[in-house]
Amino acid sequence: MSTTDPTTEHEVEIQELDRVTVRFAGDSGDGMQVTGSQFSQSTAVFGNDLSTLPDYPAEIRAPAGSLTGVSGFQISFSSSPIYTPGDAPDVLVAMNPAALKRNIGDLVAGGAVIVNGDAFTPNNLAKAGYANNPLTDGSLKGYNVHEIPITTLNARALEGLDMTPKQVDLTKNFFALGVMFWLFERSMEPTLEWLEEKYAKRPVFIEANKRALMAGYAFGETTEIFHTHYRVAPAKLAPGTYRNITGNEATALGFLTASQLAERNLFYSSYPITPASEILQQLAEYKNFGVKTLQAEDEIAAIGAAIGASYGGGLGLTGTSGPGMALKSEMVGLAVITEIPLVIVNVQRAGPSTGMPTKTEQADLFQAVFGRNGDAPVPVVAPASPGECFAYAIEAWRLAIRHMTPVVYLSDAFLATGSEPWRIPELDELPDLRAPDHTELEGWHPYVRDPETLARPWVVPGTPGLEHRIGGLEKLDVLGTVSYDPDNHHRMSLLRAEKIARIANDIPPLEVFGPPEGELLILGWGSSFGAIRSAVERLQARGKSVAHAHLRHLNPFPSNTGDVVRAYRQVLVPEVNMGQLLFLIRGTYLVDAMGFNLVRGKPFQISEIQMKAEQLLGDL
């Protein structure tokens, strides 16, 4: 559908689209992450549903113009609910030849490419490994290419400002952003406000970026290189107030909220590691909530300090990624045997070892469930989308406090850095996490247990008359003295296992999206939610008997999980690992589930899951 836009002078077609996916790509020094997140912000405020996926190199500054130095940011936005950042971009913004080369293959056939023509110098072409200039050799014939001399036009717009040529050059990403704002009818307001705040102390930078942005916008409006601009109507989201949020932001906010709900001070200690560092950085900003943060000397110290804080009655929290999780495992065992509430965040990344630090993976599930010496069961929760990180950060603390146990919270790089609109909850929608310290002398022993949950009492130092000793040595049931008694150890092992197993009674059942029984169930966990749900929606729209269930509690599983997986002829478990949930499901429920495993450091695409399902349904 197209109309003519009365606001512009030349004839421009307006094309209404349901969903668009845009990828910004450039050198890691080109500011693509900022560009992408500003575009997301405007898009969020405009009211589209959206999902983002940043993709940046591990090197802070790989050689300029090189293929390894390409940084990207993908956003998909839509007038109806969406769950993923999109499979293939419809529009690619490439700031240099390397960015073009790395990304062009992902673009949909006939997709639009906007390139900075000035960057296609012989030198840059050589660095990107182009023998010929792709802008002139006809190799981009299948796409709709818009070549704009961004560097030149931008420099012209900034003429007269007191800035070095290098500083001027650094603003060209905002020119490109301006073009995109025009192309998709976004408001520049949020970005202009952001600039005012960010460069409050450097007015010339505000002016420069503003000019760059406006020049880009004006370029779109007045030149004739675009014959269309695109309209993606606001989505119909549930009523409420929204903000755009990344998984790490939602995680940090969730933990802050948990501490307020529990009326206990949050103590977060961590050792910097991609992609978890932002949680430490963000929580350090909440001092006026009584939050204390500690950058520890290593991950062992970080969890040790968190255990110390929880022992003292605070909410002791620690966060890391896989390699740090490996270091923490002995301490998690200590928290298991001392039965201390604690939350351990693992923002998973591609492993093993250092692996691919900035890339996503779901391969630490075994580590979370099993990664300790001895029989040391620990509840595991995993949010499914960036916004959901908030609720599951609170859920992790609810379980930790109520059941007196360490809890592992599994996020991943995709959730951590990806973003989506998030409805800000009302405070009265949130659970009450208050649980008073135990101070009663009568009938108390360190390991007396709540008959329902089997949790032991939380007695903190400073409580008169209840002085006692705990530690990593096995303790006598109830009395809590050191015990090497064989039957006692057996009993305590059973109690520790039963305590965690009973959590299944305290969590919601596994929900099924689609028919309650039938041909195919796709069972997922964590960040693959979006791709699975989208694929299942498409299949259902075509009348297929396909359902989706998504686990947020990975240990214990919701109590109806066995019934759910047995209700379908086939069960498919897609994971960005070599089959870890698959192993648990097969082992726990003795069902012949099948894995679908792609470990490339990136999330599943919708089409991949759809195709796999079609294969199983005999459609292909």
Place this chain on the structure above:
Amino acid sequence: MTDQQTPAAAPAGEPILLTKKDFVSDVDPRWCPGCGDYSILAQAQKAMPDFGYRREDIVFISGIGCSGRFPYYMNTYGFHSIHGRAPTLATGLKASRPELMVWVITGDGDALSIGGNHILHSMRKNVDIKVVMFNNRIYGLTKGQVSPTSDFGQKTKTTPGGSVNYPIHPLVVALAAEASFVARSVDTFPDHLQETISRAGHHKGSTFVEVLQNCNIFNDGAHREFTDKEVRDDRMIFLRHGEPMIFGKDRDRGIRLNGVRPEVVRLGDGITEEDLLVHDETSEDPTIHFMLGRIYWPEFPVPVGVIRNVSRTTHDALLQGQVDEAIRREGRGDLRTALGGGETWTVGG
């Protein structure tokens, strides 16, 4: 295991009248008969009442080793953690509960081998924890392997041909880590030990006390050469703040600086007390403290007493200060505001 007979703590404001007995738990110590750890326990229990803390406000945290069992025997709060990591728990506990008195009990292997990193960082952050390291120069609990403080050439179960590792000087490590209180004492010097523990307990800030401890099973007599009654005055130097560094049964010898090197001199023949170093535990400049942490028998008398005692704002106070300052500046945090941070938009119902 809680001692229910003992009286509950005195109400706020009332003086806390406790005796050694109040700090004895109902668990019988299970160290080998003759182990130096008994004496350290007894002196610690004696020193406790003097600090003015209620029992419930004192916490002992230990690592793993023979020394690690210490908290079970103290009738306070106690946490027997894992090997080498006690300072980390202590750091978190103290950060979140600054009003508690937190002790760390550790061994030479626990503190300087597996836990070296944590000792270093808890000290340099001036975490207000009192570390007492039992140095028996051997791994006791695991039955006699070489430790980071074992002698070069020492034969142990894992070094049958003699250790090829040069020993570490614990006090130098503590000083290098900027501990604000550094001291040494000996298990067999009860008064000196009690006084040293007492001074450690009164210090605010990172406190490191090395106690030379005898493991009569796996490294018997490791310190005897200079701690035995007959020789100790000649082979050790008892440091006192503000006093010249004199030692010897007849108080006829001392330590002076020759250029930048310490040397032992005999008083008389033109050498007087004036020529000797005067111990200044409060000196900001740590040069002499490093020297004292390093000199050892047989080249020098072994220094005992408080070597360094300086005042710096503690880690917990700094953390709390930032919280208080943020509240003063921005007001107490409002959750609604935090949740609604950033750009928002509203979808009508």
